[in-house]
Amino acid sequence: VMEVKLNLCCVFFILTAATVKAQVNPEMCRYPLGMTGGQIQDEDISASSQWSESTAARFGRLDFDTGDGDGAWCPDIMSEPGGFKEYLQVDLRSLHFITLVGTQGRHADGMGNEFAQRYRIKYSRDGSSWVGWHDRMGNQVIEGNKNTYDVVLKDLEPPIVARFVRFMPVIDPSLIVCMRVELYGCEWLDGLVSYSIPDGHQMIYRGLDVFFNDSVYDGATAQRLTKGLGQLTDGTWGLDDFLHSHVPGAWPGYDYVGWSNKTFPKGYVEVVFDFDHIHNFTSMKVHCSNMFSRGVRLFRQATCFFRSESEWEPDPMTFRPSAEPLSQSARFVTVPLGDRTASSIKCRFHFSDQWLLFSEVAFQSGSAVYNTSLVFSTCSCASSGDDPTHKVDDSNTRILIGCLVAIIAILLTIIVIILWRQVWQKMLEKASRRWLDDELTARLAVQTQAFSFLRSSQSSEDGSGSGSISTYERIYPASADYQEPSRLIRKLPEFAECSGTSSRAGVGSDGAPHYAEADIISLQESSDSGSITAINTNLFAGSDSTLREFPREKLTFKEKLGEGQFGEVHLCEAEDMQNFLGEDTLMEGSSKSPLLVAVKMLREDANKNARNDFLKEIRIMSRLRDPNIVRLLAVCVDTDPLCMITEYMENGDLNQFLCSLRLKTLTGGEADQQEGSNEVRYSVKLLGMAVQIASGMKYLSSLNFVHRDLATRNCLVGKNDTIKIADFGMSRNLYRGDYFRIQGRAVLPIRWMSWESILLGKFTMASDVWAFGVTLWEILTLCKEQPYSQLSDEQVIENTGEFFRNQGKQVYLPQPQCCPDRIYGDLMLSCWRRNAKERPSFQEIHAQLTESR
Template sequence: NLRSCYLLSLLYLMLPNSDEYICVFAEMCRYPLGMTGGQIQDEDISASSQWSESTAARFGRLDFDNGDGDGAWCPDIMSEPDGLKEYLQVDLRSLHFITLVGTQGRHADGMGNEFAQRYRIKYSRDGSNWVAWHDRKGGQVIEGNRNAYDVVLKDLEPPIIARFVRFMPVTDHSMIVCMRVELYGCEWLDGLMSYSIPDGQQMIYRGLDVYLNDSVYDGASAESLTKGLGQLTDGTWGLDDFLHSHIYGMWPGYDYVGWTNKSFPRGFVEMSFEFDHVRNFTSMKVHCSNMFNRGVRMFRQATCYFKSGSDWEAESVSFKLSMDRVSQRARFVTVPLGDRTASAIRCRFYFSDIWMLFSEVAFQSGSAVYNTSLAPRKHDPTHKVDDSNTRILIGCLVAIIAILMTIIVIILWRQVWQKMLEKASRRMLDDELTARLAVQTQAFSFHHSSLSSEGGSNSNSTYERIFPLCSDYQEPSRLIRKLPEFAQSTENLGPSSSSRPSGSDGAPHYAEADIISLQESSGSNTYSITAVNMNLFTGRDSAMREFPRHKLTFKEKLGEGQFGEVHLCEAEGMQDFLDEDLPIEGSSESPLLVAVKTLREDANKNARNDFLKEIRIMSRLRDPNIVRLLAVCVDTDPLCMITEYMENGDLNQFLCNLRYTKLIGMAIQIASGMKYLSSLNFVHRDLATRNCLVGKNYTIKIADFGMSRNLYRGDYYRIQGRAVLPIRWMSWESILLGKFTMASDVWAFGVTLWEILTLCKEQPYSQLSDEQVIENTGEFFRDQGKQVYLPKPPCCPDGVYSDLMLSCWRRNAKHRPSFQEIHSQLMESQA
């Protein structure tokens, strides 16, 4: 549905003078309508009263200051608690689909401090009949501003279709208020002013009450609904299963309006539609449920009548629908209207089963053009459509569609060739690796066959396929690796795909207790634990040995995730167990404090494989600012990895009133660690102070413990119950496009540096909700100067903020600095 709306929108952009119908998609119809930009003229802004000429209605423009007036609209008298007397009115000149409103108070460069804490909205389509807006649960009062400066955006759920909109301030007690406002949405090209339908009915399904009424209808409601609009025009299409809703917390059947044939003896439901003027109608689209196993089907026939003047025309248009007895998916049904001219349409929809459910009705039409010198059509005694203009329009549309089809064919053809080339490259790479590893395969065959007979999974391959998609794009699956030196050491492990995202839906995934997460997704065929262990600790990985499990003494649980836990333990004799290149303070006779990450015994096979691959990767990392893997316990369950313990915890909790030089020193260490990871082409994907641990003498080491701790649960945003993302630290392309690169880590470093210099006293973008943070990423994408940046911390020099932080948040990822450049710049600032 979104794709079809997008294509239609392209046609509309190519034909700006066309009145063709464009699909309304509520999530994308969020453009400012002109209070701020000036497209709405002063004469279209009026008010019930004004306190003075300098606070007239024309000054009630959000974020707008032309040097004239006092910077807002203020009514003549103090607002009343009911909020029904004073109003600021905006005339949009035509019908618009309005999804969002914004408000602001009056500050007048520090001379004013008036704002509306709450307000109501009324709207009208004709200027005479006014409707009070209410949310989906009946509430009318909207929470407004808490100060005179900040802009507060509120979604209108449900959205409204209107030409005139009034903002009506509400106060708890008599007080002076001032307002500046903006409306967001898009033009309502349907021209539909109202529809009249029978009231929706109640279904009892297996003891469950399913309410199929039009709960947001804004017209008159009795046994039937008249002269209004509602859920059939709210831009939200019902789900396949009508018992569920797009809107959280609503009752079963909320998205649909439905009727049973038991209440309609004539076998049809009749609906009437009235439009803003006479139009030439091409088709009508009706979104229907089709769950025939519950007695719900699409209509079998639609018969429509037309009215251009005062009387209904005798000639009708009928459309019969072939019944779909296979798919139970909800869908749009297109009813051809034969280019009939009318200002009102009345349609009868005939039942094909017990129930008929609609969630959306839309029309395709163009403005009718009249020519009295030509003979009128039979079905229209007063009007005649100019067929020449219609033919020109149709010809243009056909040409544009042909161009679009050509482009689509070219794109599809390129994708086919890319897949063919990819398969050929894979075959060449496989042949090369097979030849190169023939000797190693023979040497490994004895161990593999013996382990397979003991219950390990059978695999026909003994090397990994390493085939990255491209040089800069990274799949949003796990942390990313492109270590050339790993290719040789990992060839004798089970097969995996380096470009396939983990999880069936390809959504970004963040492991809940990972120290260093991996990009590698688990393949379907893996060796048994014993086989992996044998390969893990032979050859170049011989330094990572099995630590005696009985020498670990539990002291404290540090964190807990979905698949495991992190414990503080004492490791007896660990100093003698370690390599010489890892000096550990303390005597060899006293136990060493270590962090032990364990995998739950009931973890699934994919989690076990990820855990073992994480060990393999971490065993290679050697940098003073990266947490070091000391040893493992993988001979029996639970699987364990033993890492350095940073006694001062994470940086987020450690920061206090430190001097600026100490703070920059910490940032330099983080930049140094990230410089090392970027040299290995690692993408961390969750860089933040919560994932930086503090040791003795302010030593900082990068880890990935943050998500395993309940303390930081508020730093992550759950998308549709699946992916959990640290959106306040993520770049716009990571959130919108799922693209994770070194440049997105640079963005996160800028936020982390901001955390450090604010002493972690507040969350990034603390004044914005999670949804507003995501909306702000859209502003970065559009790049129209409306994006919100994190402010300069009080102790931060101007140069560090403007030259470093802001450069980390540049829209173009290629223009952001590298970690090498960041490290050098921080070293210079410290000097």
């Protein structure tokens, strides 16, 4: 429960981060980096010297007392006045954005009276090149402690990006100095270690000198600034009017770095960005001024080159902002970088007016979002209760922390309510499922015992029960349970895990549960047999008295089709199957030749639950009798492994069959003859296939059977283009790409699913109608491509969310080339209506397709 709370806490603030322009916010990036909490290890804390072993560097942790040592780091040789030879160094192991430092004196159980009244800070990103910090006015010395116990926090203005930080006490030689320290900030995930730009220019505006130099740059400064970071990465973006600044008393233009086009004959400014290692870059965000009334505009074009090794790659990315904004307000411009990999990026920003002004540049690479301050801080919320930042003498900080505490309290209350609802919901579901399993087990046991001596009474019992079929499904009110697509991935596993009731139709080869489950089992049969709970797996439990044990020795293995929840699925030849079934059952093929069948085989080491589920599926399939539904022919349950034998059509599944038709067309087969009449002939032939699928689904819907995975991969093709609906697609590796995996647990065919199935976990006859519309689209396109092939799996989910939230934004599957207008407009689109009640029934679909042929 605590892990769920922390994860939701992080999710909440990640979403909040998106609302603050996705940039580093120094006011939020103020959380302890591990000196106090112990996340920074002893081996990462070093010093130039130590007074004694009991005042070594590892004891220099703020507000930390283990009972060992003398309570602080104390150097051996004190620096001279104004000097800073001695230092306490902290290695953060990676780059961090540091906004705040805290210091404390030595307490030593009340015996120590040493503290640092002043100190300086040096920092480094690589451990070799060190930079002395100074504030925006050039001051290097920081005022420290006045006593041994108070924590004194100082904002670093400007903030620094560093891995190594050194605290250097500046003291009178007559005094002893001891220090305990802490660093505050957040991890710097975009990896930028330096940028190189031309030195900023000076503007004279109405007699006022406006300086656009990078005043806090920490690299080499000459005509061009190199190997450093500065105002473009300080987390502060400029105001709309560049004459004003966030910094009190700063000169006009302070927040911006800018250039005039008069000194750039080529018409562009070149900026080079260097990173700590090779990244996969998604985009770059540049904050620009747009005061065009003063000759300042957004850049006209950005051309970015990439370098991973020693030379720049020849093919750059070019971006032009879409439209000239009418507003003069400053703004972020997002430059797409096309998922290019590089360790350095060189961008040329072309002038569109006299001046070009930047105040912030940020990168997004891979899945790492640049604004990590909120993510880091909130994920550390469990341990930030003792955060001493509340002692900062800054009213804005106190207000901010108070707001955060209030938000977290509200969030925790919501989490408690949600968890309470989920616990009760799961308890009710488990109770319903346990009742269903017990009831079904009792029924199967009664039938098994009665089979050997009351066969006729068994048939009458099944006949009386067939009228009480009902569908068991989870219902969620749309208004209360709608989830934004960005949160959907975290919730779907719960739906996938609990969305069904009885027997699962199969899983992927790695054992993840298949969401599709049959719902044909009646919940209303009398419970007179309540005391019988055992099940005899040595006899099959089908409701059809004609279902018999088939001799195993007459099955010949031909091909392994795939793996499912119960074990393996094999393609076999069944010898003498026609005679076994009798004259009343007509099957394709000669009675003298072996019959092609599919055999589902239970693993020999399967547990009791798997055996029960296997027998449940036998019971369900034994009830299905329709020309367009794959039939269960026989079983092998007298010994292990348990097997069920079903039809398998000689032309394989419909998806591959249609692909072969397409290939035949492309290679100059009969489809090249008389193009116009051929297109009509193909359309009629394909619609005939759709009519058969609609007929099979009409039969299933009459039994309240929800298929949940209707697609061409789950339809088999026999002689004369006979179509029968099956459920083998999930178990075949060939179609693994059609299923979207949720956190390694559940797999869902989201490209065929209705919005309510994706967002609410709700599967009904209407959701099967939606899937039929997609299946019809597959048929009429000859399975040339996957549905929504231009969208990623995540975008498919986003698509349903946009539609659910605001109609008119959903991307529909396009009309196939050979699809009549009335089929697409009147049938397909009606299958994809948002209101499930407005979708046609399978009876209506079958009638409409029959009339259209």
